[in-house]
Amino acid sequence: MSTPPFGLLLDVDGPIASPVSRTVAVGSIGGDLAAMANAGIPVIFNTGRSDAFIAEQVVPVLRAAGLQSSTPVHTVSEKGAVWAEVTPQGLGEISVDEELRLPVALGEEVRHLVAERFSELMFFDETKRAMVSVEQHVEVASEDYLAAQKEFDAAIGALLEKRGLDEVRIDPTIISTDVEHQRLGKDLGAARSLSLLAEQGIRPQAWYTMGDSRSDYKMADWLHEQGHTVSHVDVRPADGIPETEYPVLVSESGAIHDEAGAEFLSRWAASL
Structure with missing residues (x-):
């Protein structure tokens, strides 16, 4: 040892x-x-x-x-x-x-949400294997991103409720939002x-x-x-x-x- x-x-x-x-x-x-x-x-x-x-x-x-x-x-x-x-x-x-990987369909919905409503402020992280994440564009002002993040997180909450994903939580940071298994x-x-x-x-x-x-x-x-x-x-x-x-x-x-x-x-x- x-x-x-x-x-x-x-x-x-x-x-x-x-x-x-x-x-x-x-x-x-x-x-x-x-x-x-x-x-x-x-x-x-x-x-x-x-x-x-x-x-x-x-x-x-x-x-x-x-x-x-x-x-x-x-x-x-x-x-x-x-x-x-x-x-x-x-x-x-x-x-x-694999037990902690989120459904692919949820990732697709979040990707679509970003493209339709939030693409000027944030991007969908294509590199995540288990979580679903979005991140602030580097050139976007922090105050602009954080203001939009509240609306985005609320929309994610509605998606999770629709799918009955009680074991999934939303974890915002100062530059991103992670959607992840609660474990x-x-x-x-x-x-x-x-x-x-x-x-x-x-x-x-x-x-x-x-x-x-x-x-x-x-x-x-x-x-x-x-x-x-x-x-x-x-x-x-x-x-x-x-x-x-x-x-x-x-x-x-x-x-x-x-x-x-x-x-x-x-x-x-x-x-x-």
């Missing part, structure tokens, strides 16, 4: 990728992640993003930073429904939990992550989790409940920091999103 000093369980939008550009900035983030992974630190992206987003936006940054083969890097995408190993060559075999979440992603590491004989002595929303606390909650030592980094604390039984860390400089994420990654990499 390998027992690295810590493992990283990371949301992607916000801490790693800018929620404005939807890309990973060229700078220290890729280098620090690759350096820690190459030293045997597990790095797992616990994200609502699709595996395609990880392959297109994250893997090239890690490859350019010198990520080596056979490192403990994984993506657990779509909030626990999809998972794969991350390598310098790309993603390994992609697994999907999905960052806690499921955390459980999936530890299972992947257990298959490799890896059990970190402690964990750092990182996110930009209240739902990201669920991964730290789950780890704490399972008896793991964990600290959570909130890179957008303006929403308010809830009371927790584990430490919550924020940027000392006041940075948010990926700038705050970069601060902590550099600190952890330097500690090795």
Whole structure:
């Protein structure tokens, strides 16, 4: 059994990728992640993003930073429904939990809804395998998108009621809306992550989790409940920091999103 000093369980939008550009900035983030992974630190992206987003936006940054083969890097995408190993060559075999995949017909209805009423503000994410998601166009002002999002979410609620999909929920973020099975979440992603590491004989002595929303606390909650030592980094604390039984860390400089994420990654990499 390998027992690295810590493992990283990371949301992607916000801490790693800018929620404005939807890309990973060229700078220290890729280098620090690759350096820690190459030293045997597990790095797992616990994200609502699709595996395609990880392959297109994250893997090239890690490859350019010198990520080596056979490192403990994984993506657990779509909030626990999809998972794969991350390598310098790309993603390994992609697994999907079929029990959590939404009906194809629902996706078609949402795609049609976006095309008919909301295409100027948002787009249908064609890369999702289990969830149904729409996302704000990068060039659209946030206030315009958020105003339309309320109308869109209400329309989705009507679709779910019509189909009798009681086990499906609507989860809006500042740049998207996810329609997903109610079992999905960052806690499921955390459980999936530890299972992947257990298959490799890896059990970190402690964990750092990182996110930009209240739902990201669920991964730290789950780890704490399972008896793991964990600290959570909130890179957008303006929403308010809830009371927790584990430490919550924020940027000392006041940075948010990926700038705050970069601060902590550099600190952890330097500690090795």
